[in-house]
Every structure is written in C-alpha cells, then in structure tokens.
C-alpha cells in the first residue's frame with residue numbers, strides 16, 4: 001500500500017513510479033504470456049484484439065486481462081490493486097487493458113494526448129487511472145512513456161483525431177495547445193525503468209511516447225481502471241468491448 005507521502009505525490013504530480021514491485025520471479029511468466037499471445041494472434045485473433053503497425057509487427061493487444069490468466073491475476077494482485085483502491089478510495093474495475101509492444105526499430109509513436117481526452121466520450125467521469133507495468137527495460141531509446149508532471153490539473157485540452165501518423169486512430173492534443181502549455185523540455189519526464197517497475201498515472205495527465213529506435217523490443221502492459229460506480233452510460237454509439245468494458249468485475253479481493 002502507498003504511504004501518505006506517496007498518495008500526496010500522486011495527487012500533486014499526476015503519477016507515481018514504483019520500482020521492483022512485481023516480483024522478479026513473475027516476470028518470465030508474464031513475458032511468456034505476452035509472447036505467446038502475440039504469436040497465437042498471428043494465426044488466430046480470437047481472444048484479444050490485435051492492432052498492428054503499418055509495417056506488420058504487433059503494436060497493441062487489447063483486452064489481455066480477460067483471457068490471459070497471468071494478466072488477469074496481475075491486476076488483482078496487491079502491488080496493483082492496493083494502490084488503485086487508494087487512488088479511488090474504494091473498489092475498481094478494469095476499464096480496458098493492453099499490451100503496448102514496440103518491436104525493435106519498428107514500434108511507432110503515441111502522439112501527445114490525455115486519456116480522458118477521448119474516454120470522456122465513452123460516458124464515464126474522470127475517476128479513471130492507469131497502471132503501466134514494465135515487462136522489460138523501458139528506455140528513452142526504445143520509446144518509453146513520457147509524462148508532463150502536473151498536467152492532470154490543466155483540464156481537458158483540445159484533441160483531434162489523427163488517422164495518418166500510425167496504424168491506430170488516436171485522439172491527440174492539437175499542436176497549438178501543446179505549444180501554449182509545454183514551454184520547456186524540462187517539463188517532460190521520461191518513465192524509464194526495468195521489468196517489474198510500475199507507473200500509475202491519472203487519466204488527465206498529458207503523455208505520449210517516441211518511436212523505438214533501439215535493437216530491443218519494448219514491453220509495456222497497461223491497465224486502465226475505473227472507480228467501480230463509474231460505468232459507461234448514455235452514449236449513442238459505444239466503442240467496442242475490447243476497448244471499453246461491459247463487465248464491471250471488482251479487482252479487489254475481499255477474502
């Protein structure tokens with residue numbers, strides 16, 4: 001569980017990185033699950049939703065918490081579910097999950113955005129938060145997550161839908177807004193780390209990531225969590241259930 005100080009840091013900065021909280025002996029099992037899901041999906045894309053780079057390699061596997069047991073168990077384990085319960089002051093469910101994989105030299109960018117820049121159109125409030133679990137080294141060279149500290153307090157900035165930069169249609173912050181708000185490169189924090197490190201971040205924090213220019217594949221597993229009573233409602237054309245939950249099972253084990 002987080003200390004008072006850690007909770008205050010999360011509220012102030014909009015994120016908190018915890019080092020080595022996933023036991024080292026769990027990592028091979030998680031990596032194996034990731035690799036076999038990607039290999040399986042080359043043949044049979046049935047359990048999870050696959051998004052590929054324009055050049056072919058997997059970019060993201062969505063909905064990995066539902067059908068892949070080690071990923072289901074991980075988001076219910078204390079190092080993840082404990083802080084999430086503290087963030088919301090109560091119970092939570094998985095709003096969506098994804099393995100964001102960046103293949104060596106080919107994995108492409110995530111343009112600057114706030115998750116709530118588009119999740120707000122799913123009929124939920126902003127009581128949403130994500131946990132990024134590193135399943136291998138995340139470095140500047142391989143395209144680690146980049147966060148703008150404190151930007152979760154800027155409100156929701158103007159977004160537009162980008163359909164050309166990568167293979168994935170993404171809501172991104174308009175460049176004028178970025179120039180107005182991010183005046184100095186020092187405001188950008190690269191979230192580098194090792195397998196087993198976890199970064200929790202607020203759904204309104206401004207973030208993105210670069211191309212993987214390195215010879216190493218990057219593995220980032222992201223769970224987006226919602227407070228248990230924050231369920232999607234009142235949307236005419238809901239997005240598919242691989243990206244917006246229709247099941248609201250609690251991640252907190254009360255036994």
Ligand SMILES: O=C(O)CCC(=O)C(=O)O
Nearest residue numbers: 100110144145208209220
């Ligand atoms: O995987 C990354 O590098 C960034 C992912 C991201 O920003 C997102 O999924 O919203």
